[in-house]
Amino acid sequence: MKPAPFEYRRPETVEEVIHLLAEYGDEAKLLAGGQSLIPTMNFRLAQPAMLIDLNTVEGLDGLDAGDDGSLRMGAMVRQAMAEKSALVAERVPLLAETLPYVAHAQIRNRGTIGGNLAHADPRSELPAVMLALAASVTVRGPDGERSIGARDFFAGFFETALEEGELLTEVVLPPAVEGGGQAFLEVSRRLGDYAMVGVAASVVCDGAGRCDQASIALLSVGSRPMLAERASACLVGERPSRATVVAAGHAAGNQDIDPPADMHASVAYRRRLATVLVRRALTTAFERAGCVIGEGAS
Amino acid sequence: MEVTLTVNGVEHRADVEPRLLLSDFLRHGLELTGTHVGCEHGVCGACTVLMDGAAVRSCLVFAVQADGCELATVEGLAPGGDELHPIQDAFREAHGLQCGFCTPGILMTLVPFLRENPDPSEAEVRAALSGNLCRCTGYQNIVAATRLAASKLREVEV
Ligand SMILES: Cc1cc2nc3c(=O)[nH]c(=O)nc-3n(C[C@H](O)[C@H](O)[C@H](O)COP(=O)(O)OP(=O)(O)OC[C@H]3O[C@@H](n4cnc5c(N)ncnc54)[C@H](O)[C@@H]3O)c2cc1C
Ligand code: FES
Ligand code: FES
Numbered sequence: 001m002k003p004a005p006f007e008y009r010r011p012e013t014v015e016e017v018i019h020l021l022a023e024y025g026d027e028a029k030l031l032a033g034g035q036s037l038i039p040t041m042n043f044r045l046a047q048p049a050m051l052i053d054l055n056t057v058e059g060l061d062g063l064d065a066g067d068d069g070s071l072r073m074g075a076m077v078r079q080a081m082a083e084k085s086a087l088v089a090e091r092v093p094l095l096a097e098t099l100p101y102v103a104h105a106q107i108r109n110r111g112t113i114g115g116n117l118a119h120a121d122p123r124s125e126l127p128a129v130m131l132a133l134a135a136s137v138t139v140r141g142p143d144g145e146r147s148i149g150a151r152d153f154f155a156g157f158f159e160t161a162l163e164e165g166e167l168l169t170e171v172v173l174p175p176a177v178e179g180g181g182q183a184f185l186e187v188s189r190r191l192g193d194y195a196m197v198g199v200a201a202s203v204v205c206d207g208a209g210r211c212d213q214a215s216i217a218l219l220s221v222g223s224r225p226m227l228a229e230r231a232s233a234c235l236v237g238e239r240p241s242r243a244t245v246v247a248a249g250h251a252a253g254n255q256d257i258d259p260p261a262d263m264h265a266s267v268a269y270r271r272r273l274a275t276v277l278v279r280r281a282l283t284t285a286f287e288r289a290g291c292v293i294g295e296g297a298s
Numbered sequence: 299m300e301v302t303l304t305v306n307g308v309e310h311r312a313d314v315e316p317r318l319l320l321s322d323f324l325r326h327g328l329e330l331t332g333t334h335v336g337c338e339h340g341v342c343g344a345c346t347v348l349m350d351g352a353a354v355r356s357c358l359v360f361a362v363q364a365d366g367c368e369l370a371t372v373e374g375l376a377p378g379g380d381e382l383h384p385i386q387d388a389f390r391e392a393h394g395l396q397c398g399f400c401t402p403g404i405l406m407t408l409v410p411f412l413r414e415n416p417d418p419s420e421a422e423v424r425a426a427l428s429g430n431l432c433r434c435t436g437y438q439n440i441v442a443a444t445r446l447a448a449s450k451l452r453e454v455e456v
Pocket of ligand 1: 030036038104113114193
């Protein structure tokens, strides 16, 4: 047997989970899809003394449409379920577009939305989507419930704003905005591998065809997913054009990020990927927002 | 911990340690060694089985989590005797395997995939099998065998 021995619990309510977390402190680990946790346990990189299985907890796998156009997704919604959901495709097309890039089908059948976000892998696609859409997560702990915006949630390398004793219970995706458009792109060695660089872009154009908002989230460029602020500054207030998206790409690749080198990609290659992917993702996002840029920016 | 689960239509009851992986339970507990174990961290796909109809990595599920589930492994594919399942038949015919180590995981991945995609394109097949590593074939014949399997299954269905 590969994982070290542990005690195993199958609570049925969120309250029970919170009690167990309070009782066992950092000896305990939550088990969601297990697709990131079990590999580390198989290698004994993680040896929790207590494993709290969230798969039996009620009320964590809902997909609910809010009257205002928002979407609430329980932490235990499987990635595959969200990928196939007509409601997700309608309300949050960027999420539906991105999910096929998350690992492989067999892993998405178990892996959960909440587990992916709580794991906070800087190479993960979904945190970038949450940032681009200004989504928030709901967490619960001994002191009750609080909501954390994506910007504050992803605190660092595999680190989140979750405090000890808290669990993530749901993700709230804000309603789509009139004049909005989004796109996701990444480059990886093979479909399903972690990307060398990826980008989730969300733009909003006003009635006069000017860019009102631009959120450009990058993944695999540092210790956490990040918003490319200088790239956004090239766009907001301007009429989207080939020139502005090219400028935004350069700002993202050369100014916004300070990417690492690893065996998959050098610093220079990551900068180049960010430059090109941001330009392409923005071109598509503006087209989807109804602002055609022209001159075939690819 | 007591678990009751069904594997290829047969109910099993067992007392297992929580840390026992489903892959090891199938191979050592039930002696169903058709499910292979390559990497044990979710990368190779050799251990793929169906859990309530969905393809999953059995090395990334604890046996206790399969309590109450219906499992299907490669041993349950062939209808019996000398007869092969249409997907197995296509793999034999189109040389979709060499050493065969990756094959059980690939077959189990394809069962639900071909049910949902009866006429997949080459690109769709490659995407569906992106999580299954094969060290022998170079994948060409696996893709060809999958498309042949799809056509055989379409014939069976009509
Ligand atoms: C081969 C392979 C390739 C992969 N490729 C990708 C990829 O390309 N992109 C990608 O994004 N991911 C990838 N993954 C990871 C996959 O998406 C995981 O499913 C995901 O990161 C973790 O989700 P999970 O539900 O499996 O969580 P688990 O593995 O169960 O948990 C992960 C961590 O989060 C904690 N946790 C889980 N749920 C909660 C909660 N509700 N509240 C608080 N803490 C919680 C756990 O305690 C644990 O520390 C890959 C995995 C594998 C094995
Ligand atoms: S043994 Fe399970 S994926 Fe490799
Ligand atoms: S046939 Fe040998 S690994 Fe695929």
